[in-house]
Amino acid sequence: MEEKATITTAPEPEIEFEEPTLFGLMAEFEEHEELLEAARRAYGNGYRRMDAYSPFPVEGLSEALGHENSPIPLFTLAGGIVGGLGAYFMEWISMAKLYPLNVGGRPMNSWPNFIPVTFELTVLIASASAFVGVFILCRLPQPNHPVFNVPEFERASNDRFFLCIAADDPKFDLGETRKFLEGLKALKITEVEQ
Amino acid sequence: MPDPSKPYPVTVLGYPAEMIGPKETYARVSEQIAGIPLKHPHPKFWFIAFALTASLFLMFCAAVGYLIYRGVGIWGINIPIAWGFAITNFVWWIGIGHAGTFISAILLLMHQKWRTTINRFTEAMTLFAVMCAGLFPLLHLGRPWVFFWLLPYPDTMSLWPQFRSPLVWDVFAVSTYFLVSLMFWYLGVMPDLATVRDKAKTKWKKIIYGISCMGWRGSARHWQHHQSAYLLLGGLATPLVLSVHSVVSFDFSVAQLPGWHSTIFPPYFVAGAIYSGFAMVLNLLIPIRRLYRLQNLITTRTLNNMAVVTLVTGWMVIYGYIMEAFMAWYSNDPFEKHMMWDRAFGAYGWVFWGLMTLNCVIPQLLWSRRVRTNDLYLFLVALSVNVGMWVERFVIVVQSLHHDFVPSSWKMYYPTKWDVITLVGSIGLFLMLILLFIRYVPMISITESRELIAQRKEGQL
Numbered sequence: 001m002e003e004k005a006t007i008t009t010a011p012e013p014e015i016e017f018e019e020p021t022l023f024g025l026m027a028e029f030e031e032h033e034e035l036l037e038a039a040r041r042a043y044g045n046g047y048r049r050m051d052a053y054s055p056f057p058v059e060g061l062s063e064a065l066g067h068e069n070s071p072i073p074l075f076t077l078a079g080g081i082v083g084g085l086g087a088y089f090m091e092w093i094s095m096a097k098l099y100p101l102n103v104g105g106r107p108m109n110s111w112p113n114f115i116p117v118t119f120e121l122t123v124l125i126a127s128a129s130a131f132v133g134v135f136i137l138c139r140l141p142q143p144n145h146p147v148f149n150v151p152e153f154e155r156a157s158n159d160r161f162f163l164c165i166a167a168d169d170p171k172f173d174l175g176e177t178r179k180f181l182e183g184l185k186a187l188k189i190t191e192v193e194q
Numbered sequence: 195m196p197d198p199s200k201p202y203p204v205t206v207l208g209y210p211a212e213m214i215g216p217k218e219t220y221a222r223v224s225e226q227i228a229g230i231p232l233k234h235p236h237p238k239f240w241f242i243a244f245a246l247t248a249s250l251f252l253m254f255c256a257a258v259g260y261l262i263y264r265g266v267g268i269w270g271i272n273i274p275i276a277w278g279f280a281i282t283n284f285v286w287w288i289g290i291g292h293a294g295t296f297i298s299a300i301l302l303l304m305h306q307k308w309r310t311t312i313n314r315f316t317e318a319m320t321l322f323a324v325m326c327a328g329l330f331p332l333l334h335l336g337r338p339w340v341f342f343w344l345l346p347y348p349d350t351m352s353l354w355p356q357f358r359s360p361l362v363w364d365v366f367a368v369s370t371y372f373l374v375s376l377m378f379w380y381l382g383v384m385p386d387l388a389t390v391r392d393k394a395k396t397k398w399k400k401i402i403y404g405i406s407c408m409g410w411r412g413s414a415r416h417w418q419h420h421q422s423a424y425l426l427l428g429g430l431a432t433p434l435v436l437s438v439h440s441v442v443s444f445d446f447s448v449a450q451l452p453g454w455h456s457t458i459f460p461p462y463f464v465a466g467a468i469y470s471g472f473a474m475v476l477n478l479l480i481p482i483r484r485l486y487r488l489q490n491l492i493t494t495r496t497l498n499n500m501a502v503v504t505l506v507t508g509w510m511v512i513y514g515y516i517m518e519a520f521m522a523w524y525s526n527d528p529f530e531k532h533m534m535w536d537r538a539f540g541a542y543g544w545v546f547w548g549l550m551t552l553n554c555v556i557p558q559l560l561w562s563r564r565v566r567t568n569d570l571y572l573f574l575v576a577l578s579v580n581v582g583m584w585v586e587r588f589v590i591v592v593q594s595l596h597h598d599f600v601p602s603s604w605k606m607y608y609p610t611k612w613d614v615i616t617l618v619g620s621i622g623l624f625l626m627l628i629l630l631f632i633r634y635v636p637m638i639s640i641t642e643s644r645e646l647i648a649q650r651k652e653g654q655l
Contacts, residue, residue: 031651032648039414051413051414051415052413052414053411053412053413053414054412054414054417055220055224055385055389055412055640055641055644056385056417056641056642056644056645056648057417057418057420057421057641057645058414058417061414061417062414062415062417062418065414067414067415067418070418070419070422072419072422072423072426073422073426076423076426076430090346091357094346094354094355094357095354095356095357095358098352098354099352099353099354101356103356103358106358110358113357113358114357114358116360116363116366116367116437116441116444117357117362117363117366119433119437120363120366120367120370120437120441121366121370123370123374123430123431123433123434124370124373124374126426126430127373127374127377127378127426127427127430127431128373128377130377130422130423130426130427130430131377131380131381131423131427133419133423134381134419134420134423135408137415137419138413138415138416138419138420140408140409140410140416141405141408141409142408142409143404143405143408143409144409145409145411147411148411153411154392154393155392156392156411156412157224157385157388157389157391157392157410157411157412158220158221158224158389158392158393159219159220159221159224159644
């Protein structure tokens with residue numbers, strides 16, 4: 001106790017309140033057609049680093065934003081090929097090589113009997129690749145993200161549509177971009193903090 | 195809230211017209227569907243129902259415990275009827291699961307929009323039915339604790355499963371079916387869990403739903419990958435619907451036994467699976483939609499369409515029955531002919547005629563629009579189909595086995611109380627899981643309901 005009393009308190013460090021850096025500007029829309037139109041106009045205006053948020057998938061939105069096609073089908077195809085070949089190989093090596101068992105004089109590589117398992121594993125591995133692909137490509141799980149700093153954003157999973165132009169877009173300029181978004185029937189424009 | 199007693203809007207031909215209630219908006223469907231897990235309406239009903247089904251489940255656990263202690267001899271099975279209730283229950287439960295995948299995958303690819311509000315629930319039903327189904331063959335193994343011998347893995351005994359056997363195909367078919375259904379279901383539910391997270395008021399609910407939705411934020415990029423994967427999984431699940439029960443039917447039709455050895459079995463089993471699955475969906479959804487007042491989302495039109503699918507698949511099953519009898523006569527095989535005669539007029543004849551009544555005669559009521567659009571009548575007809583399909587599996591398993599080629603090996607099968615307890619207990623397990631699901635997870639796809647509203651706004655509906 002005495003020891004503690006001898007400790008002198010250090011001088012209060014000066015806390016610097018950093019200005020929170022800007023993640024981007026977010027515009028809120030009421031209808032999905034307005035969001036789609038806004039995304040098209042933003043892309044036409046030269047904005048590239050942006051994303052849109054909607055409570056349901058809006059057809060044509062990722063094309064309007066200039067996103068490339070999803071590579072999920074390739075993941076699935078690769079998974080299916082690996083699954084199918086792997087399953088048949090497993091059956092062949094176990095039934096014909098590792099543990100050959102003569103059943104009624106049928107050939108060791110009795111391929112018609114191997115089809116059901118080959119089919120099932122093709123489907124299983126292809127589906128699992130598509131499923132895992134979604135998480136890898138969406139970078140999920142990611143419990144937090146700057147867009148959640150906007151209080152209105154909780155309506156992105158309910159009934160509102162959002163377009164967010166990122167601050168690191170080469171064409172981004174706080175004043176200019178805000179003016180551009182104001183011209184787009186947006187209900188509200190918010191600065192998104194990092 | 196729409197009054198269920200009021201007449202529903204109809205099309206020119208007099209069929210129910212609405213896929214989704216007329217006044218729905220994005221915010222209303224979110225509030226209504228996400229409100230069920232968050233606000234927990236009807237707690238009294240839920241707790242009483244949960245207590246009942248959980249007690250049945252405990253009974254099931256006790257029966258399984260005794261089974262593991264004493265062995266499969268506690269059931270009524272013996273040679274020649276080694277399959278009994280366990281395999282009957284397995285085939286029945288797997289069949290029930292098929293409706294979920296049919297609704298969520300095949301009807302998705304066919305752009306049947308009326309499936310939108312029921313697909314989440316039916317997929318969950320698939321998962322729970324497959325869980326119940328999977329238990330029975332494992333318990334029937336005799337030594338269920340070495341169930342992993344069924345799987346191919348490099349073990350110290352250098353043994354491999356026999357890949358030429360339909361029983362091994364079954365292991366792969368059922369486990370693939372379960373896993374693919376689970377992935378498909380979770381992909382669908384993820385955006386809706388995000389809605390629940392954003393609507394939750396308390397910290398813990400936010401955290402738990404936030405973790406379970408993986409931080410979904412509905413970005414265009416997310417949706418792009420999500421939709422691509424969802425459609426592909428739908429496409430991959432479609433052949434699964436047809437293949438799983440085909441593989442189950444191979445368990446029977448690859449054998450030489452009269453009554454089993456038949457080429458009609460795969461399509462006949464698949465049709466029967468969808469038939470009993472749709473009946474089970476009707477049995478569960480009719481009370482749930484009434485209790486939770488979901489008539490504006492699960493409309494009379496949805497139920498009417500499901501009743502029509504039930505009727506159509508019912509006729510496919512009837513065709514299967516007719517073909518079985520016809521082929522027995524046409525083949526001129528004395529064992530086949532005897533099997534058919536014994537099925538109708540032998541010791542289990544009364545079961546067969548009960549099956550015909552429940553499965554073929556009563557469902558013809560579905561030709562009437564009044565029956566299809568009346569909750570009570572439709573519920574009763576669906577119940578008849580469910581019982582009928584269980585009896586059908588019983589007839590296939592038991593009646594075929596009890597009279598094979600040699601009269602000296604003919605024997606009767608009588609279920610014991612443990613058979614009955616295990617069956618009833620598995621129904622308890624199934625219903626308990628359904629109750630947990632409707633309590634904690636949005637039971638209707640909020641995302642797809644919003645899509646329906648958007649399509650109506652665009653005038654596409």
